[in-house]
Amino acid sequence: MKKRANRELGPDEPLCCCEYVDRLGNRSHVAACCCDCEDLDEACDRWLKKEPQKTDSLSRLVAVVADRLRVPWFWGGAWRIDLSxxxxxxxxxxxxxxxxxxxxxxxxxxxxxxxxxxxxxxxxxxxxxxxxxxxxxxxxxxxxxxxxxxxxxxxxxxxxxxxxxxxxxxxxxxxxxxxxxxxxxxYVWLHSASPHSTVTYHNPRPDRDPAHTGHDGAIMANRGSASEKLGQGVEQRETGWSWCSVCMVDRPPRAGHCRICGICVLRLDHHCVWINNCVGQAxxxxxxxxxxxxxxxxxxxxxxxxxxxxxxxxxxxxxxxxxxxxxxxxxxxxxxxxxxxxxxxxxxxxxxxxxxxxxxxxxxxxxxxxxxxxxxxxxxxxxxxxxxxxxxxxxxxxxxxxxxxxxxxxxxxxxxxx
Incomplete structure (x- = not known):
């Protein structure tokens, strides 16, 4: 039987409550959750023939199931349900x-x-x-x-x-x-105008030059732009600022990059899995x-x-x-x-x-x-x-x-x- 191809989403055609755009960018329907599943067919065929499964067959099958597991919603199409x-x-x-x-x-x-x-x-x-x-x-x-x-x-x-x-x-x-x-x-945003932490250094690190400290013992942070700092060759040990090569932003003191969220956070404490969010300055x-x-x-x-x-x-x-x-x-x-x-x-x-x-x-x-x-x-x-x-x-x-x-x-x- 010839498989039915999913319709592409038109630019001005809205989604109904039971439709959604799948992971391949095609328009689909929640009623077609068991249709056109090549990954499941291939896995079952190999299992019936007692052939070894491909290395990525299980991951592809899980991705298909996770993409098609949805509930109808009133606006924006059907919502995807996270398997976790x-x-x-x-x-x-x-x-x-x-x-x-x-x-x-x-x-x-x-x-x-x-x-x-x-x-x-x-x-x-x-x-x-x-x-x-x-x-x-x-x-x-x-x-x-x-x-x-x-x-x-x-x-x-x-x-x-x-x-x-x-x-x-x-x-x-x-x-x-x-x-x-x-x-x-x-968050430390790229478009923000030099975001900085409100917490200052009161005791300089042993490897810091006392000449870079203020009269009250606080290390003065250079609030220039990232390009200016890179051009002047400012190092992290001298100013407390650091450059994140992932987010491409200049991080103020005590900010850190969360590898789970994939973004830098001001005064990052930790990523709490119980709230599925970082705990930071705000x-x-x-x-x-x-x-x-x-x-x-x-x-x-x-x-x-x-x-x-x-x-x-x-x-x-x-x-x-x-x-x-x-x-x-x-x-x-x-x-x-x-x-x-x-x-x-x-x-x-x-x-x-x-x-x-x-x-x-x-x-x-x-x-x-x-x-x-x-x-x-x-x-x-x-x-x-x-x-x-x-x-x-x-x-x-x-x-x-x-x-x-x-x-x-x-x-x-x-x-x-x-």
Whole structure:
């Protein structure tokens, strides 16, 4: 049978809600998801003939499936669904329901689940690729835990309307802060007029010439254009500015290039996979606020759930000893979710402690990793922070600089240039 060729998109012909432009630039329809699939036909033909598959056959098949997996949308055509979004939505409820069947299954599942997430994190971190898996897991966990809290705890009358409103407000504030965090970390744009960090050097590096420092000990940064600096032969060690050969921009002090996002960020701290975004100068404060709001909401929700399923036990000891909780499946499911939230809360608490220590020592996560690699810093606070000694001004001065520094001007979204 002759295969039907996809129509090319006309310049003035809009897409309907079920149409889209595929990865080859052709106009296609969601109903034709199983049509004209040469890669799948070739793979099945080789499998039936017991012939070895080509080296790139699996990757091409995954690319085709990912391109055709779409949902109809009202404007702009059908939206593409990222494959990394689906596993949390499908596997998390299944794992939690299995863990609620018996306490031994709960131990196995709640031990295996963090191990699998950490394994996937190291795999994606080594490949330096963007993924929506962790953001999808975080958002779906929040939504699913709130759904169980309303249906299994509130509707049974174990908590009042005031407690429900408190949890709801905490969840809403957490999501609002997360949206603010994801807006922009503070990109170094090519068209910007010499963007610079508001944080100055207060202690010069040992290999710097004291003649290049100001009267107050701060290293004066040359704010000339990139072409002027290249023409004058200005080096990174003398000014603190650096040239990014990937973004083709002149980076101010403490800015760094994110290999995952593929763009330079002002005062880059790290790339957080849980928000699928960088943490930099413009969103670092809102990132800390998101962690704090999540911790307060999670601790309050866990306390309410434990008081519901284990009313005769102390809330601190109920998490480890709650007799009879597995006699009813709904109580066991709530208890399992409380354990799951506790595991996530411990991880977020560790992240928040590291961030607070870094801010107190005026060091970013990126600078700490570089200092450990180059052996120019020392570990303090039981290994939570690496003191580089370059920007340290004192506890209160460091926090005042962190909270009052000037934010960069609003620039175009990353999706507009990538």
């Amino acid at each position: 979004v689906l596993p949390p939505l499908l596997l998390l409820p299944v794992f939690l329901h299995i863990a609620a069947l018996h306490f031994l299954l709960g131990i196995v599942v709640l031990t295996t689940l963090p191990v699998l997430v950490l394994w996937y994190y190291y795999v994606t971190h080594r490949k330096k690729g963007r993924t929506l898996f962790f953001l999808s897991l975080a958002l779906f966990s929040l939504g699913y835990m709130y759904y169980l809290f309303v249906t299994e705890v509130f509707l049974r009358g174990d908590v009042g309307l005031t407690q429900l409103c408190t949890v709801t407000i905490g969840l809403a504030l957490t999501l609002a802060s997360l949206v603010r965090t994801k807006r922009e970390p503070g 969103n670092h404060c809102s990132f800390l606020l998101t962690l704090i709001l999540f911790l307060l909401t999670s601790l309050h929700g866990i306390s309410l759930v434990l008081s519901s399923v284990c009313p005769d036990q102390n809330r601190l000891t109920a998490l480890f000893y709650c007799p009879g909780v597995y006699n009813r499946f709904s109580s066991a499911l709530c208890f399992t979710c409380a354990w799951y939230c506790s595991t996530v809360t411990v991880g977020v608490l560790h992240l928040l402690a590291m961030q607070l220590c870094n801010v107190s020592y005026n060091v970013t996560e990126r600078e700490a990793r570089l200092a450990l690699k180059e052996k120019t810093g020392r570990s303090t606070c039981c290994g939570l922070v690496v003191d580089t000694g370059i920007y340290l001004r004192g506890f209160w001065a460091n926090w005042a600089e962190f909270l009052t520094r000037e934010l960069p001007a609003r620039s175009p979204k990353l999706t507009d240039v990538v």
